[in-house]
Amino acid sequence: MKNQYFSREKVFAVAPMIDWTDRHCRFLHRQLSKRALLYTEMVVADAIIFGPRERLLSYSPQEHPVALQLGGSDPAKLAEAVQIATDYGYDEINLNVGCPSDRVQSGTFGACLMRDPAHVAGLVEAMKRVATVPVTVKCRIGVDDQEPAQVLPDFLARVIGAGADAVWIHARKAWLQGLSPKENREIPPLDYSLVHAMKRENPGVFIGINGGIADLEQAAHHLGPMDGVMLGRAAYHNTGLLAGVDALLAGADPAEVASPEADWPALRDTMMDYAAELIGRGGRLHHVTRHMVGLFQGFAGARRFRQILSTDATRPGAGPEVIAAAFAVVDIEGGPRVQAEDKKLAG
Known part of the structure; x- marks a missing residue:
């Protein structure tokens, strides 16, 4: 499988979504697009180490390219989970630094890790030491009272310095108290310009954008300045739009592929x-x-x-x-x- 992060091609990804992007969902999505990068639901490192790993990690070979998203904050456990997952042949391993749910916070991972970029860098280093495929990070622009324009450049510098092959940035801040996960996807304002600026400041590193992108025309708008675009609920609730992804990535006019066409x-x-x-x-x-x-x-x-x-x-x-x-x-x-x-x- 060609490593999309070391080619110069743009990437369209379907975001990891708990309870939604399971293997059956991904199989369906792959029938509509051969080129979209598909993500698993977030799988906690402890579950892979101690739980039913075959059920958690198995998938259809037709799903490629497919990425495994991991949740965790212990470098040794994340490294062990990566080693176990190696035998399953995923095309990428992604670290979740963006989920704001209470359950994820109770495990001290997800978006709360944005507060400690040095620790995230250590997690990336541990995963990179054992990984045989790209290791990437999915994050927010900040959390709580952080000023994204101040904290995000430092966060990126640290994880990129630790060896992250790509960073996917959800262009919203996450509030760890007072907002539900659903509200965290809707209430904090989007700051696309900041994410675009991060790409300009890191021209040699793959940086993709996520958050609030509703259709292929909006995706095309972001694919101009960014290396990749990631859609979540828009791709799930309007699954047919995936039928236009391959043509979009091949350079078709987004207005011409906005209406789904498939066999x-x-x-x-x-x-x-x-x-x-x-x-x-x-x-x-x-x-x-x-x-x-x-x-x-x-x-x-x-x-x-x-x-x-x-x-x-x-x-x-x-x-x-x-x-x-x-x-x-x-x-x-x-x-x-x-x-x-x-x-x-x-x-």
Whole structure:
């Protein structure tokens, strides 16, 4: 697998999202884009060391390029987790320095590590010593009362100096007390100009941007000054936009790829086969279809599509035929024609 961080190509990534970007979600996303960089959910180092590592780390070979995001603050444990993960063949190992949840804070990792950049640098050094693939960091621009313009340059200097191959920056501050994780994604103001400035000051290092980027046109705007762009909930709730990613990265006009175009019948059949195989191993259809509800945002029939996948797919004994029934109600040939109901959902 080509190391995207040492090429001169731009990178489009789907952000790591707890409870969402599991292996079934990533398999779906890969059917829509061959070039997008996909991330696992954050996996805590202790869970890999002491828990069911096969369940936590296994994935389909079709998911490549795929990155493993780790959570932790103990250099020895993170290094051990990296060593264990090596056998699974991930294309990148990423350190979470951005999650503000109480659960993550109680483990003294995630966004609270922004307060101690020297310690983060030590974590990166420990991971780099044993890693065989790029080690990267995903961070915020600051936390709490920190002044991002003052703390972020020092943070970047330390982690880059420690050997980080890339840094993905969520362009919002995180408030560790008083705001929920959801509020931390919405309330602190975005500061794209600061992140753009960090790239100008570090021309030889891959720096990507994340936070509040809603569609491919906005992604293209940031890909100009930045090395990479990362979308999270926008890519999950409007999954169809991923069908335009490969053309965007190949230089297509973002306005021309804003409407999703894909081989929808082939996608239907692939996901039906995938679901059948999963069910045969004891899984449930809903484990797959819950990630598919955002496929046809803006298409006539999208509301009924969502209803079928949200109700019929959850029933005991539900099989792949539910996917076929859901696809059948969508006016695929008509393309996206944003209905009032879908505008409300998208907003």
